[in-house]
Amino acid sequence: MSVKHGLLALLCEGPRYGYELKAAFEARTGEAWPLNVGQVYTTLARLERDGQVERDSEDAEGHVHYRLTDAGRREVQAWWDSEVEREAPPRDELAIKLALALTVPGVDVVAVLQRQRTATVRALQAHTRRRRALPPDGTAASLVLDSLVFAAEAEVRWLDHCEARLARQSRTSSPARNGARA
Amino acid sequence: MTVVPVLELRGATRTHGTGEHAVHALRGVDLVVLPGELVAVMGASGSGKSTLLTLAGGLDAATSGEVLVEGVPLSGLDAGGLAQLRRRAVGYVFQDLNLLPALTAVENVALPLELDGVRARDARVLALRALEEVELGSEARRFPDQLSGGQQQRVAIARALVGVRRLVLADEPTGALDSVTGETVLELLRSRVDAGAGGVLVTHEARHAAWADRVVFLRDGVVVDETGAAPAPSFEAAR
CATH class of the missing domain: 3.40.50.300 (P-loop containing nucleotide triphosphate hydrolases)
Known part of the structure; x- marks a missing residue:
């Protein structure tokens, strides 16, 4: 996810300064992806260079507000109008680890699976707790946390699936029958 | 302690x-x-x-x-x-709902209380409150087959949670x-x-x-x- 588009989208609502943008971004997204304020200012500088935002007034405390230019507005619209690329999945350490655990001799794969399952369910509990603690008007943030919940749930289902597949395989590949299936 | x-x-x-x-x-x-x-x-x-x-x-x-x-x-x-x-x-919510088809929602919920000796009127008040908790207060007089699957499930939950x-x-x-x-x-x-x-x-x-x-x-x-x-x-x- 580009911080750039997040900031541009927030600036559609009117001029804001860096720290305000950081706070708004985090509140809207359930604080799932904290931004550091330096990252916000670097991004704003780049957007200014590219003509997508410009400096607005400075308030009494000296905060420099930024506002969207027409080019910035077009950029946000193009973002809404396009889909998020999902084609090249990032390298998944867990999938790699399991593949290796299965093939490298002497690894207790079921124990590896269970350890991960417990950890992922623990993460799910944390997301669920945060979600339940949101104020009633926190729908946007709660939907973001839901996305983390569903992703973690998918991981647990995949781990269950791996374990079931392994169990079936070990039943059907008893020594007597070994080699019967190619 | x-x-x-x-x-x-x-x-x-x-x-x-x-x-x-x-x-x-x-x-x-x-x-x-x-x-x-x-x-x-x-x-x-x-x-x-x-x-x-x-x-x-x-x-x-x-x-x-x-x-x-x-x-x-x-x-x-x-x-x-x-x-x-x-x-x-003990309150149970099982997969199998076990609602009695001849009783209305509120009667189903009141049943365990009545079996336990609570007076019918008191049981009904508690049952209605439990149904309101699952947002089914307005459906209290309906029979199970007049309710959707989700509503039946909520009646079963109200029955499981009614009373203490x-x-x-x-x-x-x-x-x-x-x-x-x-x-x-x-x-x-x-x-x-x-x-x-x-x-x-x-x-x-x-x-x-x-x-x-x-x-x-x-x-x-x-x-x-x-x-x-x-x-x-x-x-x-x-x-």
């Missing part, structure tokens, strides 16, 4: 059959559920999670080991004592409900537990188990792992 667990399993074992045909549904399970604690039990089909729940509710007896509800060993109760415990202290239930046992309580409706069921369970009941939630869905304070994993009748206690009582603080 020690807190008496709402539910305690000590080396609980349930074996069906004997000799080489013996099936070990549950093998030496230890579990403690405190008041105000919701424990989820996860595991594949056949891992023993439903057996655990039937033992906890006194619907089946352990082959060996002990099950205690509020400190009382169930093995010491006769059939009458067990029935009373099931009516008074100190131990709530739920087996896949969200059944075939869509994810948002299923969540209201979990909210209800959670609020009852937050009010001081002990709860056991059996599920194969991690998303539902995540509502619990602790998640216990069963495999082949044995506890293989658990997530540990919740980090902080942030629930109450957050409300």
Whole structure:
């Protein structure tokens, strides 16, 4: 996810300064992806260079507000109008680890699976707790946390699936029958 | 001062059959559920999670080991004592709803109270309140076959939670409900537990188990792992 588009989208609502943008971004997204304020200012500088935002007034405390230019507005619209690329999945350490655990001799794969399952369910509990603690008007943030919940749930289902597949395989590949299936 | 667990399993074992045909549904399970604690039990089909729940509710007896509800060993109760415990202290939400088709929603919910000797009018008031809690107050006079699947499920939940239930046992309580409706069921369970009941939630869905304070994993009748206690009582603080 580009911080750039997040900031541009927030600036559609009117001029804001860096720290305000950081706070708004985090509140809207359930604080799932904290931004550091330096990252916000670097991004704003780049957007200014590219003509997508410009400096607005400075308030009494000296905060420099930024506002969207027409080019910035077009950029946000193009973002809404396009889909998020999902084609090249990032390298998944867990999938790699399991593949290796299965093939490298002497690894207790079921124990590896269970350890991960417990950890992922623990993460799910944390997301669920945060979600339940949101104020009633926190729908946007709660939907973001839901996305983390569903992703973690998918991981647990995949781990269950791996374990079931392994169990079936070990039943059907008893020594007597070994080699019967190619 | 020690807190008496709402539910305690000590080396609980349930074996069906004997000799080489013996099936070990549950093998030496230890579990403690405190008041105000919701424990989820996860595991594949056949891992023993439903057996655990039937033992906890006194619907089946352990082959060996002990099950205690509020400190009382169930093995010491006769059939009458067990029935009373099931009516008074334990609320069940099972996959199989078991609503009586000839009774309206409110009559279904009032039934366990009336069986327990509560006056019909009082039972009805409590039942109506329980139905309102599951947002079915307006459907109280309908019969089960006049309600949607989701509504029937909520009636069953109201029946499980009506009156003072100190131990709530739920087996896949969200059944075939869509994810948002299923969540209201979990909210209800959670609020009852937050009010001081002990709860056991059996599920194969991690998303539902995540509502619990602790998640216990069963495999082949044995506890293989658990997530540990919740980090902080942030629930109450957050409300």
